[in-house]
Amino acid sequence: MLDKQKKQRLKFAVKGYEGTSMGDIAAEVGINKASLYTHFTGKDELFLAIYEDAAADYEKLNRTLFEESAGMPVGEQLFWIFQGYILYYHRNTEFAALWTQIVLFPPLHLRERVRVDLAGRDRFFHEGVIGLFSRAIEEGVVCRDSPARLVMSYRSMRDGLLSWMHTVPQMKEEWIRSFWLDLWSGLQRRSDDTQGG
Known part of the structure; x- marks a missing residue:
């Protein structure tokens, strides 16, 4: 079943929701369309099942990275989570393509449901x-700034x-560490009076 799920994921990742038919998916996994409908009432239910699987992987990855890095100095822990995600x-890559497709381009009629979830x-x-x-701010490791704003810088560098x-x-x-050091040194050197910009 895992191979079939991977094929379903890949089809949605490459063609997106609008470009993928139930017939396409059935052909990709090697079953007839009627058999696919015994498992899913339609494309929405199949999309949401694939989303659920991908979102559960995302959650598991984040929890694992936090557990693995617990007890590290704060800078090392932030790097561990940054690098592990990347x-x-x-x-x-197949999973990354699917995740990007789901997050950025969910079907319009399911967008709010996916966004809230x-x-x-x-x-x-x-x-x-x-x-x-x-x-890190309390320990004086990084400049004083809004932690939420720092998270946005962190996510932007990671995702970019x-x-x-x-x-x-x-x-x-191996270059991940170099890019991380660029971000980290910027967070350390930026003075408090540049926050307004």
């Missing part, structure tokens, strides 16, 4: 990283780097 999605699932990561940046790694094959996984 490596996971870089090494699982994803916000709930993302709470653990978001609050966890806010907590880490709050600790991942995107470039998918786009430019010459980019090596």
Whole structure:
């Protein structure tokens, strides 16, 4: 069944919801269309099942990264989570493509449902990283700033780097630390009076 799920994911990732028919999916997994309807009432239910699977993977990854890095100094923990996320999605390009498709381009009539669900699932990561940046500020490791704003910088660098790694094959996984150090040194050097900008 896992191979069939992977094929369903890939079809949605490549063609998107609108471009994928139940017939396409049935053909991809090697069953007839009628058999597919014994498992799913329609494309919406299949899409939501695939979304559920992908979102559960996302949650599990975040929890694992936090558990693995618990007890590290705050800067190392932030790097561990940053790097772990990038490596996971870089090494699982099919899953990364699907996740991007779901998050950025869900079907219009399911967009709000996905958005609300994803916000709930993302709470653990978001609050966890806010907590880490709050600790880093208290310890004087980074400049004084809004932890929520620092999280946005963190996510932007992480997601941008991942995107470039998918786009430019010459980019090596070992470079993640270099990009992290650019971000980290910027967070340390920025003075409090530049926050308004």
